[in-house]
Amino acid sequence: MSTLLHPTTTTETTPLLRRDENGVAFLTLNRPAARNALSIALMTALEAELAAIARDEAVKVVVIGGAGPAFCAGHDLREMRATPDRATYEALFSQCSRLMLAITHLPKPVIARVHGIATAAGCQLVATCDLAIATETARFATPGVNIGLFCSTPMVALTRAVSRKAAMAMLLTGEMIEAREALRIGLVNHVVPEAALDQAVAELAGKIAGKSPLTVAIGKEAFYRQAEMPLEAAYAYAAETMTRNMLARDAEEGIDAFLQKRTPVWQGC
Numbered sequence: 001m002s003t004l005l006h007p008t009t010t011t012e013t014t015p016l017l018r019r020d021e022n023g024v025a026f027l028t029l030n031r032p033a034a035r036n037a038l039s040i041a042l043m044t045a046l047e048a049e050l051a052a053i054a055r056d057e058a059v060k061v062v063v064i065g066g067a068g069p070a071f072c073a074g075h076d077l078r079e080m081r082a083t084p085d086r087a088t089y090e091a092l093f094s095q096c097s098r099l100m101l102a103i104t105h106l107p108k109p110v111i112a113r114v115h116g117i118a119t120a121a122g123c124q125l126v127a128t129c130d131l132a133i134a135t136e137t138a139r140f141a142t143p144g145v146n147i148g149l150f151c152s153t154p155m156v157a158l159t160r161a162v163s164r165k166a167a168m169a170m171l172l173t174g175e176m177i178e179a180r181e182a183l184r185i186g187l188v189n190h191v192v193p194e195a196a197l198d199q200a201v202a203e204l205a206g207k208i209a210g211k212s213p214l215t216v217a218i219g220k221e222a223f224y225r226q227a228e229m230p231l232e233a234a235y236a237y238a239a240e241t242m243t244r245n246m247l248a249r250d251a252e253e254g255i256d257a258f259l260q261k262r263t264p265v266w267q268g269c
Helices: 040-054 077-082 086-105 121-128 143-147 152-158 164-173 179-185 194-209 213-227 231-246 249-259
Strands: 016-021 024-029 061-066 110-114 117-119 131-135 139-141 190-192
Touching (some): 016 040, 040 086, 086 121, 110 121, 110 194, 117 121, 121 139, 131 179, 143 164, 152 164, 190 194, 213 231, 213 249
Parallel strands (some): 061 110, 110 131, 117 139
Antiparallel strands (some): 016 024
16 A cells, blocks of 8 residues: 655655555656756656555545656666667666556546746656646756767657657757647646646546546546547547447446536446
């Protein structure tokens, strides 16, 4: 069972913190001195926590944020250069890819709570999360090109979140973009004042947590699967998904509640 920890704790001996509240699991990247760089230990902890959350029926929504002055500065470059060989790099990037896929495949929505910088794999993490809320002062970049390392794995998530032209501009220039630009290109959903970030995240998470968990899980899976299909195949798949959804108890309850003008009582089945 996961230990519930307060997100403002900043002992870097614990690279990831978790706090559960009202059906929402708040995961906090806890390497503030390293701008929450994705070390092997941090990615391992995050993978394990997501696996536990997938089995936890009490959790309806996940929020990923960062301790200290930044959201996430990408991979830990010092750790990467400590063992400069092919096996190390292959294992690292494979682990990062597994982590991003774990977020996509998690049957619960994941919201990125972004402040400070989100760069390289940190920007990839934002692009991978289902939703993102950022402060007005947050900044985003895929700056690998500036140090001779093209952001190829961040590119996978980025090109699926924003337009190709916007993604190429970020990838080829390596320049920071402001929060409002990130909103304009679709990298984040909302931009709010820093003082309003926690409230905005809590409100969005609460809205989603109040829906049928079965319906949300069906919808999230269908969203990503149909997006990779040709148009006709996508419609066929979506029609079958809606048929399966209609046969669920929660769909019956939701429709009956709507017709009877009452609040639905979800069963998750």
